[in-house]
Amino acid sequence: MKLTQLDDWLKLRADVNLPSGMWINGGSAAAEGGATSPLVSPRDGEILTHLPAASAHDVAEAVRSARAAFDSGVWSRISPRERGEVLIRWADLIEQHRDEMALLISLEMGKPVSVAWNVELKTTIGLIRWYGELADKLMDESPRGKADALALVTREPMGVVAAITPWNFPMTLSTFKMPAALVAGNTVVLKPASQSPLSVLRAAELATEAGLPDGVLQVVTGSGPITGAALATDDNVATLTFTGSTDVGKQLLHYSADSNAKPVWLELGGKSPNIIFPDAPDMAEAISTAGWAIAFNSGQMCTAGSRLLVHRSIHDEVVAGVTEYLSALKIGDPLDPDTNFGPLASRRHRDEVLTEISKGKQTSAELVLGSDRPLDRAGWFVEPAIFTGVQADDRLAQHEIFGPVVSVLAFDDEDDAIAIANNSDYGLGSAVWTADLSRAARVSRRLDAGLVWVNCFEEGDYSVPFGGRKLSGHGGDKSVHGLEKFTSTKTTWMAI
Ligand code: NAP
Secondary structure (H helix, E strand, C coil), rough: CCHHHHHHEEEEEEHHHCCCCCEEEEEEEEEEEHHHEEECCCCCCCHHHHHHHHCCHHHHHHHHHHHHHHHCCCCCCCCHHHHHHHHHHHHHHHHHHHHHHHHHHHHCCCCCCHHHHHHHHHHHHHHHHHHHHHHHHCCCEEECCCEEEEEEEEEEEEEEEECCCCCCHHHHHHHHHHHHHHHHCCCCEEEEECCCCCHHHHHHHHHHHHHCCCEEEHHHHHHCCHHHHHCCCCCCCEEEEEECCCHHHHHHHHHHHHHCCCCEEEEEECCCCCEEECCCCCCCHHHHHHHHHHHHHHHHHCCCEEEEEHHHHHHHHHHHHHHHHHHHCCCCCCCCCCEEEEECCCCHHHHHHHHHHHHHHHHCEEEECCCCCCCCCCCCCCCEEEEEEECCCCCCHCCCCCCEEEEEHHHHHHHHHHHHHHHHEEECCEEEEEEHHHHHHHHHHHHCCCCEEECCCCCCCCCEEEEEEEEEHHEECCCCCHHHHHHEEEEEEECC
């Protein structure tokens, strides 16, 4: 990262024009009647800009154009390699505009700019490039069932893919959807969260610059209940992919049933257990990672290590170490490159997190770090919080707070740890720290989660799927498996 001072970023802020329209048919577009909504920065409460509030009619038009672009074959029927080349150019352009993109992410959702630059955009650029490079390396099948026939099982694009995404990783989580859907030959209509449309709008503009034909990637802005619902109920949408809360995910299944029964793919909430055994290979690393797992992105992570399961014999040592880690965070202006702990994404979300801390204080659990009062500074800040003495059925251990609040639960043995870990409606991330290979394998097998990290947390790569089970959803993103939901198999049986 070349901009190393707050002043550098403030200067860039002054120079950059913020997106102010939707991205439709390769250009900026207003909503019907010029309707807009203000966009407020969690950094300081400043109104950054006003963005179109798309009506159901606007959404239907965006989907109709995306369908026309699909039917024209300008994207769906060109060679996979040509599609891949456009994606690789797109990744290159995002990389060239990395400072500006990091600034937009930081302004819209309060992420420390260094994290936006180093983490979020690294994944975004890498994943688009990865799918671009994969484009011409995929194979169809020709099963050898019968001598007098030639059978082909091909995977074909589905048409218009609708994607609805949350605000916590506005670029990464949109990139979990867009390049996979595009490389398969679909067209895409994306609705980003109302809180964080700027980076995705700029990325869509760069996609057009990279050579993506008009109408192939449409970005509509507006509220979930109006714009998002219109997209989810549109009969011209062939498949719907969503990342967000479990409540909205369930609602989308109703929308599908009430419209064209489109497949709905859900990446939802989590309450990830992070289990530390006394034989962790490096206890200092296990402890600092446990702190990171709840502090990163200010705890606004579906995979946040919000349930810290600690063997009773090391409980006090771990709590002291995590307290030390969280107390040393540099809380501050997200545009300051030294900041590693920013505000929560909105005032409403901050208040919800503080309410959960208040409720926790009324239980038998003990708040050993943090407060249920906001920090006295500009922006929607909540101090990192630790509760000890949490019981497996407590709200503190069951409810996804989606903020920097960790619940510590003590366990006695392996069976006890697994029982506590699996005592959740969610099944997204999980981690186990142990030097015993057999124990690592046993516990990993028994954890009811889509992701298990052994002696690490939140690690992965473009080549492995990311997703959950139970109320955390289904149908992982990333990897070759991430393509499956964006293609439909066709069997062609040719008599010879
Ligand atoms: P959210 O409230 O569910 O919103 C997600 C998206 O859905 C936003 O674009 C939202 O629009 C839209 N939406 C809201 N109501 C809708 C409706 N009735 N119809 C259609 N769309 C609707 O979630 P969030 O608060 O942005 O994000 C936090 C949640 O996401 C947490 O539960 C977190 O665990 C989950 N998450 C999961 C993953 C994963 O991969 N499993 C990753 C990140 C986050 P508006 O912004 O306009 O409301």
